[in-house]
Amino acid sequence: MSTDNLVGLTRYILTLPSTRFSLFSMAFLSFIIGCAASLMEPLAKYSIFPNIVYGGSAGFLIFGLTSIMSGGLTPPIINSFKGSRYMKMKQSMFLAFVSMVIMGVIYVMGSLVSSFSVYDYIIDALIFGCAVMFAFRILAIWGTSNISLIKSVAVSATQPALIISMVIVIVFLTSITTNIGDFSILALILRIFIASLILMVAIYSLVVVIESPMRRNLGVGGLELLSLTLSHLTEGSSAMETLFEDIGEPIDTLTGVISFKGKNGIKSIFISPCVHPGPIGNIGGGNMPTILSSKFDAFTMVSHGPSTHDFNPVASKEINKIEEVVKDSLNNMNYSENVSEFFRVENEGAKIGAQYFDNNLLMLATFSPEGFDDIDFGVGLALMNQAKSICGAENVILVDCHNCFKGEGGRVLPGNKEVFKLMDAVSKIKIPENRYKIKLGCSSDSMDRVSKEDGIGESGIKVMVVEAYDFNGNSQKTAYILLDSNNMIKGFREKIMEKVLELEIDMAEVMTTDTHYVNTLSGGHNPVGGKMQDEIIESIIKCSEEAINDLEEVSVGFKVSRIKDIKTLGPTHATEFVTTISSIVAVSRIFAPLVLILALFFVFVWIFYGAF
Numbered sequence: 001m002s003t004d005n006l007v008g009l010t011r012y013i014l015t016l017p018s019t020r021f022s023l024f025s026m027a028f029l030s031f032i033i034g035c036a037a038s039l040m041e042p043l044a045k046y047s048i049f050p051n052i053v054y055g056g057s058a059g060f061l062i063f064g065l066t067s068i069m070s071g072g073l074t075p076p077i078i079n080s081f082k083g084s085r086y087m088k089m090k091q092s093m094f095l096a097f098v099s100m101v102i103m104g105v106i107y108v109m110g111s112l113v114s115s116f117s118v119y120d121y122i123i124d125a126l127i128f129g130c131a132v133m134f135a136f137r138i139l140a141i142w143g144t145s146n147i148s149l150i151k152s153v154a155v156s157a158t159q160p161a162l163i164i165s166m167v168i169v170i171v172f173l174t175s176i177t178t179n180i181g182d183f184s185i186l187a188l189i190l191r192i193f194i195a196s197l198i199l200m201v202a203i204y205s206l207v208v209v210i211e212s213p214m215r216r217n218l219g220v221g222g223l224e225l226l227s228l229t230l231s232h233l234t235e236g237s238s239a240m241e242t243l244f245e246d247i248g249e250p251i252d253t254l255t256g257v258i259s260f261k262g263k264n265g266i267k268s269i270f271i272s273p274c275v276h277p278g279p280i281g282n283i284g285g286g287n288m289p290t291i292l293s294s295k296f297d298a299f300t301m302v303s304h305g306p307s308t309h310d311f312n313p314v315a316s317k318e319i320n321k322i323e324e325v326v327k328d329s330l331n332n333m334n335y336s337e338n339v340s341e342f343f344r345v346e347n348e349g350a351k352i353g354a355q356y357f358d359n360n361l362l363m364l365a366t367f368s369p370e371g372f373d374d375i376d377f378g379v380g381l382a383l384m385n386q387a388k389s390i391c392g393a394e395n396v397i398l399v400d401c402h403n404c405f406k407g408e409g410g411r412v413l414p415g416n417k418e419v420f421k422l423m424d425a426v427s428k429i430k431i432p433e434n435r436y437k438i439k440l441g442c443s444s445d446s447m448d449r450v451s452k453e454d455g456i457g458e459s460g461i462k463v464m465v466v467e468a469y470d471f472n473g474n475s476q477k478t479a480y481i482l483l484d485s486n487n488m489i490k491g492f493r494e495k496i497m498e499k500v501l502e503l504e505i506d507m508a509e510v511m512t513t514d515t516h517y518v519n520t521l522s523g524g525h526n527p528v529g530g531k532m533q534d535e536i537i538e539s540i541i542k543c544s545e546e547a548i549n550d551l552e553e554v555s556v557g558f559k560v561s562r563i564k565d566i567k568t569l570g571p572t573h574a575t576e577f578v579t580t581i582s583s584i585v586a587v588s589r590i591f592a593p594l595v596l597i598l599a600l601f602f603v604f605v606w607i608f609y610g611a612f
Contacts, residue, residue, distance in 0.1 A: 022071070022093035026064045026100055033104040034059015037111040037122070062166050063100050063107075070159035071096035077155050078145050085146045095140055099159055102136055103129040121608070126167065127188065128607050130160035131195035132600070138203055149204060157196075164192065195603045202599030210588050244284060248314035249570035252562055253377060255322055256305065256397030257329040258357065259557040260440045266298040266330070267554055268442050268464055270480070272397050273322050274305035274377050275566065278312040278516040285313035288322075289484055289513035290458040295323045299442040301462050301482050303399045304514040306380020308411055310571040321566045333557035339468045340432040342478040342507040347428060350421035353509045354429055355466070355478065357438075360558035361393035361429075364401050364509045365422060368493045371406025374514070375422075376413045383426055384560075392431045395560045401511045405487040405527035436468035436476075441550035443543040450535065455528030457515040459484035461536070463543035465505070467551055479508040479544050483536075484515050485528035492529030499537055500544055 038055020071093040078087045110125020137156035142149055168185060255273040259266055277288040293300035313319060336358035344353045353364035363383070365375065375398075384396040412418045447460035462482045469475040479500055493510045500508045518526045528536065 016090055016094045019090040019093045022090065022097040023068060026067050026071075026093075026097050027060060029104065030060045030062070030064025030067070030100065031056040032059070033063055033108055036108050040108075040111040040115040058170060061170060062163060063104055066162035066166050067096045067100040067159060068093075070099075070162055073158055074141075074155055077158075078141070078147065081145075081147050081151055085144065087145060095137065096159060099133045099137055103133045103160075103163070105129075106132060123188070124607050127191050127195060128604065130163060130192055131199055131603055131607075134160045134196045135199035135203060135599075138200060142203075142207070153200060160192070160196075164188065191607055195607055198603050198606070199599050202595050206592055206595045209591065244314035244569065245567065247569070248567045250565040250567050251311065251570060252564050253307070253311060253566065254305070254381075254560055255325055255329075255563055256362075256395075256560045257326050257333075257558075258362065258397065259330055259333055259335075260438075260554040261335055261557065262440070262552050262554045267552070268299045268301070268440055269296055269326070269330070270301050270303065270464065271322075271326055272303045272305040272399050273563070274307045274311065274380065275313060275322060275563070275568070276307040276309055276311040276374065277304070277514050278309055279569075280516050280519050282316065282517065284315060285319060285516075286519075287316075287458065287515060287517040288313070288319055289515050290517070291316060291319050292322055292326075293459060296326075299444065299462070299464075301464060301480070302459075302513060303482060303511050304374075304402045306375040306383075306398055306400050307377050308374040308413075310569060311377060312569045314567045314569060318566050318568070321563055325561050325563050329559040329561045330557075333559050335555040335557045337437055337553075337555045338435045339438040339466070339556065340435055341468050341476045342466070343432070344507070345425050345428040347425035348421045350418065350425045352422070352425045352429070353507075355468075356393070356432060356435075357556045357558045359393060360395040360397075361387055361391055362397050362399070362558075363387060363426070363429075364399045364511065366401040366403055366493070366509070367418065367421075368401070368404035369490055371404045371410055371490055372412060372418065373406060373410030373487065374402070374412070375400040376411065378414055379412055379419050379422070382419075383422055386423060386426050387429065390427060391429045395558055397558075397560060399511060400514075401493075401509060402514045403488050403493045403510050403512055404490055405525065406490075434470075436470050436474070438554055438556060439467040439469060439551040440554045441465045441467075441547040441552070443546035443550060445539045445543050447536075447539060450532055452518040453526070454531045455485050455488075455518055455526050456536070457484035457513070457517045459513065459515070461539050461543055463540065463547045465544065465547040465551060476506045477504060477548065479505045479547070481508060481510045481540055481544070483510070483512045483528055484517075485512040486514055486516060486518050486525065487512055487527040489527050489529040492533065495533070496537055496540055499541055503541070503544055504548055505544060 034055040034057065035052045036055075037059065038052065072089075074092040074095070075087045075089055106129035107122070107125050110121045110128075113125075114121045134156055137159060138149075138152055141147070141156050142152035145152065145155075147155075253274040255271060255275070257272075258270040260268040260270075271292065273288075273292070275285060275288065277285045280286050289302040293302050338358045340356035342353060342355040344351060346352075349367055349370050351366050351368070353366075355362050365383075366372075380398045380400070384398050387393055387396045387398075412422070442462070442464050444462040445460050446458070447456045450456040450460075452458075461484070464480040464482075465477055466480065467475060467477045481496065481500065488510075496510050497508050512528065
């Protein structure tokens with residue numbers, strides 16, 4: 001299981017309904033539950049209509065009103081605990097609604113069985129339902145609120161306690177026992193207590209066994225991680241960064257910077273940091289391309305340098321270290337007006353687009369239309385050093401175009417065949433004989449009309465057109481097209497390039513930033529191109545035309561600099577993190593159902609034993 005698999009689990013997190021919906025549903029369904037149970041009672045003393053009114057009213061009071069009260073009480077109690085995750089009213093009401101549904105189903109089933117039996121199972125069903133409801137609420141509250149088990153037990157007990165209290169009140173006020181059979185308060189409380197205790201011990205044992213590997217290996221609890229993940233997904237909280245900071249490790253890496261200076265100063269900056277824009281949403285470097293580009297006044301493109309999830313920053317503040325290195329590079333950069341034409345080499349499906357800026361080489365790597373994912377930093381470093389030695393380049397920047405989605409297994413890691421395909425492609429690069437003057441034009445579209453669920457992040461689409469020209473009429477225009485997306489579906493790159501090359505463009509390449517901002521609610525992957533293809537291509541065409549019209553003479557500076565001590569998940573902890581969670585998931589698939597089923601079996605026997 002990779003980090004993307006883990007992020008993919010978030011697709012199962014529900015978009016919760018409004019508080020009003022939960023309130024109405026509890027009131028309506030509780031009335032229906034009461035009616036159904038009342039009509040199933042063979043000894044009902046009233047005719048059908050009065051029986052419906054009585055049963056429905058009793059159902060609302062016992063299940064609906066108490067659940068609504070519990071839903072209202074839960075948030076202030078949880079939010080009063082220091083260190084707990086903030087719970088919204090709609091979350092609490094939805095939890096109360098689901099708990100009531102569980103209780104109602106068990107209660108109605110008990111009524112149904114009782115209608116065909118000489119024994120009245122309704123009180124047993126009531127006890128069993130309260131115990132199961134209690135266990136469900138413990139799992140939900142303890143697992144998401146970041147509070148202790150004891151506090152979770154206290155909060156979880158509110159709904160079943162209110163239901164039992166309402167039953168007792170109704171029985172003693174009306175002296176009616178028709179729908180609940182023989183009644184003894186002490187026996188009722190004792191049976192619920194023992195049943196709840198069995199389930200509570202089972203849940204505690206389950207959590208301890210499942211959570212212990214993570215706490216032992218990484219020093220953090222699985223429930224804490226779950227709570228912080230939910231907090232980010234539902235509230236946009238960045239508290240998860242504190243956890244990653246505890247397990248992260250500092251690394252040294254590289255960033256490439258190309259600066260284009262026009263008559264009014266720096267016109268455009270092209271950055272290729274070997275730092276991965278993850279892990280998710282706004283956590284760590286998830287929105288790094290937008291955050292980093294916003295720190296510069298000039299038009300800025302942040303491409304995807306060779307890096308994997310090992311190089312995810314643990315906190316968004318780590319992006320400041322990249323900013324400092326880039327700004328220092330801009331202040332210590334030599335400029336030239338010398339550029340080569342853009343050209344492309346290929347070897348067994350590995351394609352590298354290349355262009356020299358003075359004695360410096362920019363390489364754009366892709367396997368499209370064959371799928372691939374992140375190129376490992378070690379692989380990228382080897383390719384850059386190879387290009388330095390055989391291509392006469394003083395500095396080399398490698399961009400992982402990240403433009404053809406393959407899914408799991410698409411990463412280019414040391415030892416993969418793809419590494420040697422890329423190396424053989426680099427060996428085909430020849431130093432161009434002709435050099436030209438340079439013009440540059442830029443344009444962007446934030447694509448606000450396209451949501452992140454459609455695969456486009458906050459930086460939208462950016463296009464930079466580089467024209468290599470001489471005074472003999474020779475000219476070549478190359479479009480560098482960057483989408484703020486996490487990869488793209490197969491074939492979309494080719495479709496974009498086909499349309500762009502119909503313009504006054506001679507060469508083109510399409511890249512994505514690999515932003516994980518678009519992955520917050522869409523699972524581990526959300527490649528662009530699955531939706532709104534025509535709108536995206538239309539925007540790219542428009543930006544390309546605007547960039548052509550924006551062409552002006554520029555000089556270019558080129559530098560590769562080291563980023564020191566940027567704190568990331570790191571190759572050791574990232575692997576350990578994923579491996580630990582993978583083992584937890586594998587064990588949970590077998591252990592969790594077994595423990596819960598056995599616990600429910602013992603509770604069922606304890607409650608219903610006297611009925612047989």
